[in-house]
Amino acid sequence: MLDKNKVDSFFKRRAKITDPELATHYKKDDTIYFDLNLIEEYIADDSVVLDLGCGPGRMTNKLEQKVSYIKAVDNQAEFLSHCINSSKVEKVVSNIVDFQDSNKYDVILLFGVLNYFNDDEVEVIYANCKKMLKEDGVLIVKHACGEVENVIIDKFSEQINDWYHVLYRHIDQDRLLLSQAGFSFSMVDVYPPRLNPWSNTHYYAFIAKKG
Numbered sequence: 290m291l292d293k294n295k296v297d298s299f300f301k302r303r304a305k306i307t308d309p310e311l312a313t314h315y316k317k318d319d320t321i322y323f324d325l326n327l328i329e330e331y332i333a334d335d336s337v338v339l340d341l342g343c344g345p346g347r348m349t350n351k352l353e354q355k356v357s358y359i360k361a362v363d364n365q366a367e368f369l370s371h372c373i374n375s376s377k378v379e380k381v382v383s384n385i386v387d388f389q390d391s392n393k394y395d396v397i398l399l400f401g402v403l404n405y406f407n408d409d410e411v412e413v414i415y416a417n418c419k420k421m422l423k424e425d426g427v428l429i430v431k432h433a434c435g436e437v438e439n440v441i442i443d444k445f446s447e448q449i450n451d452w453y454h455v456l457y458r459h460i461d462q463d464r465l466l467l468s469q470a471g472f473s474f475s476m477v478d479v480y481p482p483r484l485n486p487w488s489n490t491h492y493y494a495f496i497a498k499k500g
């Protein structure tokens with residue numbers, strides 16, 4: 290189980306970091322281009338998008354020109370200040386476990402987010418996503434998964450220069466949580482091997498639809 294106090298205090302500290310890339314991605318690399326290529330398969334000019342756990346807007350800011358509306362949600366208000374000011378972007382400070390609105394979305398994004406939530410919270414988040422997704426909408430979830438078991442990190446990271454606490458959920462459990470929430474899904478091996486450096490974890494994207 291994750292200690293949520295550690296997770297929340299970590300992101301409070303990260304939100305003080307002025308470089309948005311380092312604040313939530315912790316390093317400089319080109320993963321975002323693979324992320325955007327994937328998302329672009331599912332969006333159009335008139336898409337209505339929900340970016341849950343948007344952070345400083347790495348996705349939101351790149352997608353703003355390509356869709357009609359994005360709601361960017363994060364519980365760290367300081368991250369939202371880095372999201373682009375645009376009539377197409379609405380910023381909401383909220384815990385995503387509690388977040389629900391009456392909009393129906395074409396695309397909901399959970400990128401690098403569910404690693405910081407326990408299973409019971411993921412169940413609530415998925416149930417809410419299902420309610421907010423259009424009948425033909427797509428939920429895209431991307432994060433690193435544990436290859437053979439849950440991998441929990443709880444130690445000082447030299448790279449991040451802070452105490453790091455994260456859950457790389459076993460891939461089978463990721464699949465189970467999506468199925469139990471009533472999604473059908475396919476998996477995408479989203480990055481080339483050079484961006485999957487660890488032997489016990491691997492990044493996947495899940496393309497989930499209702500039913």
Ligand SMILES: C[S@@+](CC[C@H](N)C(=O)[O-])C[C@H]1O[C@@H](n2cnc3c(N)ncnc32)[C@H](O)[C@@H]1O
Nearest residue numbers: 300313342343344347363364365384385400401
């Ligand atoms: C690793 S960052 C990913 C940011 C962004 N999705 C991306 O791909 O660049 C995880 C984000 O989840 C947010 N987060 C963590 N717990 C949250 C919560 N309970 N409610 C809302 N956002 C949360 C953090 O503030 C952070 O912005």
